[in-house]
Amino acid sequence: MSGTAGTQGECRAEKETEEEIIQRCISHLDTDYSCRLAKQMEREKTNPVLGFRTAGSHAEKATGDFLYEEMRSIGLTEVQKEEFWLDSWTFERAVLRFKDSSGKEYTCQLGAYQTNFETDGFQEYELVYVGRGTAADYKNLDVRGKLVLADINQRDEWWINYPVYQAYLKGAVGLIAVQMQGYGEVDQEALNAQDIAGPEYAPAFSISRRDAALLKDRFCENEKSVMVELDACSRVERNRPAYNITGKIPGTETDQMILLSAHYDSYFDGFQDDNCAVSMTIGIAKALLESGYRPRHTIVICALAAEEWGVCDSKYDWSTGAWNQVFRIHPEWQGKVLADLNFELPAHAHSSRDAIRCTYEYADFLKKFADEIAVPEDAYPDGLTVLAPIETWSDDFSMAIAGIPSTVNDFSAGPFMETHYHSQYDNEEIYQENVYRFHHELYTRLLLKLDTLIFPPLDFSHLFRKMHSSVSARMAEQDEEDLQGVMQTLIRETEQAERTAEELYEWIEKSQIVCPVAAKSGEDISQRLLGIFRKGQDYFVRLNWQDEVLFPHEAASNNICYLNQAVQALEEGEIEEALKALYEVDNNCYAFLFDEEVYYHFTEYILHQPKDRLMWGAGRILHHENLYGIVKRLRKLESQQAEHGQIPDLEEEIRRLQAAQRRQRAYLTDDIRYMTESVKKMQKMMEASLQEIKDYRIE
Template identity: 25%
Template structure:
């Protein structure tokens, strides 16, 4: 079925008439940014601040006139930040004493109350060639987060095995985050159980500390005051605008935040409330009931997991309202918005990409995308992800540029000064148009043929006949239920947590294993190493010994994923070439070279090829309306 071409003119007219008041939006942001567990802010899940925000939002919803307003508890591992610091305790010149401000990441365990006092060792980015000759047992380490793909939660697995007592982290210049001068930063930590505490200091203070360590032996006291309450409760809030059809269409924004979080994501909560308020005032009755919701635990929500974000939205759709999976026609996720200069992004699955562009063009003409706009494919970093996995079509909107990710994102500079409330009010109209045009006829905005074309391209590339037939079937699919099948079967994360098809990581791994085998046969050992390091998680091999690398891979096993949306994300089975790489790079203690090397790669090749086949079969089965006819497709080694 072809999607309908235009944007519903009545939806445009209703949105044009909506009175989204910049003063109201500002009031919401002011009220919420004043709530925090520390002078720096912080409104994290399962804390008194989380419930204070939830009560504020619920109060606004009632005042607006939404019905069935409720605070709905959801299971989270609460983490509440109170304070952190690093005190250099040398009293003799030239180092003297110094005190550095610090914060930490969601889920990191606190230090003992007086802090950890120990010598500080500079370990750079933590690679083994630096760490190996050092004595780290009982030490504090100064660690650089230099590469986006080498996450501190992986590096700390090696540090924990060496007895490190605490990690002082920073993002140096040209690192992935927190580039503004004197920036502190927050994130979900992915922190592994049993790892030592960690605090983050600014890159400027890290440079001072590094200089001090060069000058003399430095001791410091690292403190992190934080409360961790496993298996406690966070607060989602819902309120409904009645409609003729049950739905509901869901409009959601997360209300947990690092620091003051004015932009990320108090602005989104304000936009969500501003839309609800304007719709009620306008007297417009939507076709579908609309659930406006503000959610907890987007930034962080569970300890010990690599997949510790979007837990509040996952709890909402998976536990609190599981019927939404098949009944909710559309989800609009509103994230950080109203920034003075950043362009709006509408993240849409391929079924909704053409529609999102149509709405974007219409909105831009009306002046509702004042900083510009673009359409992009979904990422796993917004609450759109758990909703897509549950089978609910939808889009996520926010303002973003890469430069913002490297500067003020998730820092103490995320304050009300970043926002322009006229821009925020205009962008809220873009979101309202997405909402009302979807409400007009949600089935008709889905372009199943676009998905079918994508699947057919995969089928041809992989020479998979069953998937090709399934793609042809899917081109004729109609309506909402066809999307649910897609959501539950075709959205996956690769080893770097980027959104992909379920077969893609395995396919890439197979290509790399094939190249490694060829390179080895040609005597090109460096080529073989390069190929193997591109498989799965092997970019971590320079940082992790065999045991710690095994620890990291174990974190991807199914048993470790069950409390999160990760088990629905079709993660690829992990492959472990640590020993092969150690041999090929001549590391001390590595197994001697021998025929075992090629034999091992060939075994992995067979396993991976079988895995690829199973994944493609599953993709085909999930979308095929016919009875699956299993067949053997033979493929070359480089397929």
């Protein structure tokens, strides 16, 4: 007979109910402890004025040592400093000195990006204002050997790497950027920092809007530059050690694990991002230990280094510590970890409704869990919801693609990201104890719920439903019979896979609560289920050029749609409308704004770079449609049309775009066939796991 015969109470003979166990653990939660720990993490910094605890720096390492000792002091076992190698960044200072319009000397602090720039004390430079820093902004300007000042809006326009590399190519010694909108909007004095996603040899700093305004007052029609003095030390070093800090509460029944993770590097002081998250994971662990809770599965606390940055000249230069943890340090974790609960900015309400963001496969389990949670109205008046899939903003993405089902408290949609995020205003003044307390309790409950399970609660039907819906919508847009045929085949396969996945999940749910003697026998099945999950990540998780998660066919499908719009617009003589469509194809949005070498650098470094420098982004973008030349030509023709009032001959441009359409259709056909074969493979794996679970329960 199956080892699952009997209830949990009969098997474990527990004196406490499940809710009593939860309440016992929750009663030991101490948000005051967690908050104090978050503040203590601010002690180590590389810049004595602004903070900064950056990848591989002495401040990050010292903070890791502090967390190591704290984990040991609360009673975690096997506490380790787990070494990996990265590109380190140390930002010691950047102070700008100049005279304002009244002749008064003025000194201001600058922020910095992960680039090299060092002076021996204050050094004099000529500073040139270059508007938004595009190629056209340099017309009639000589910036060789000079600093340049540029306005940026990274949230709504282009990333910092574009104007920085443009400045480098023009011969500037460095760029000073002011965030006019998008980030750091909380105050005119706010500085902002982001990952550079570019080469370390193109230097960059940031300046507040208030200080930039004082500089801009100096520029006039006859005065295009001003003299400034800069004292700076920003140093990048390739191939340096860093450390993830881990500690465990050993499991009593299985070798499976549940992770709690957060990152301990930061820009500025990083109170919300991510001190409060690290301290919350340790606070939850402390409460479990003090309550005497003995977990079924091993609970692992992961304080991860280098989330904000860690690799030079890569579009995917963040989440370095997490990627290394599961792909290099502990690849054997794949297949053993039921879930990673990752945390970002958990002591602030980013919306009136809280959300757990997760992989598609955990959405059903988490929705049922969330429906049972009483959410305090003073924290989240609109309650709690579940969102899927995960995004690339945080460490949970690296965990997921390694085959570890992951979640994160959703943080990216609220106004905080535009106001306080990555600025010196991320501090205890925006601490919300009621939110922090709720998250301590919510994720303690979730952790304990997961600990009652033998199998990962993977519902693959959610994945196939989303895929089916996406492919069906795209099929209606295609007018080629052969392409519609291969898409229809994929739809049939996803329908069959969805049915199998639904049955498999039913059996997973029926088999979750088991006796201790049966726990070990279920681990092989659990490992194979996690293997199916990993294959799904490999087969179906792709990214677009804006780092959004999508299915493999969606990139080419989107491109075909926009190319069709562009061709139709040109056939009607509407160049402006054609350009609007072309800007949506891959990364061609900035093709007309920067020099061709800028465009090529930030295209080629995704398509042709070693996988270890692309990390979690490796292989997630497979195709690229280069429209740089045709965009530039169409913009020139648009100007001629405006000047002469005549529609130019556009036949050549139409033919080129039609060739691009054919290429994208070929890509789409290949992608659909690849997805079809991948669905078939997953179908076979699910069928095998389904039979195993049935055999597990029925003699």
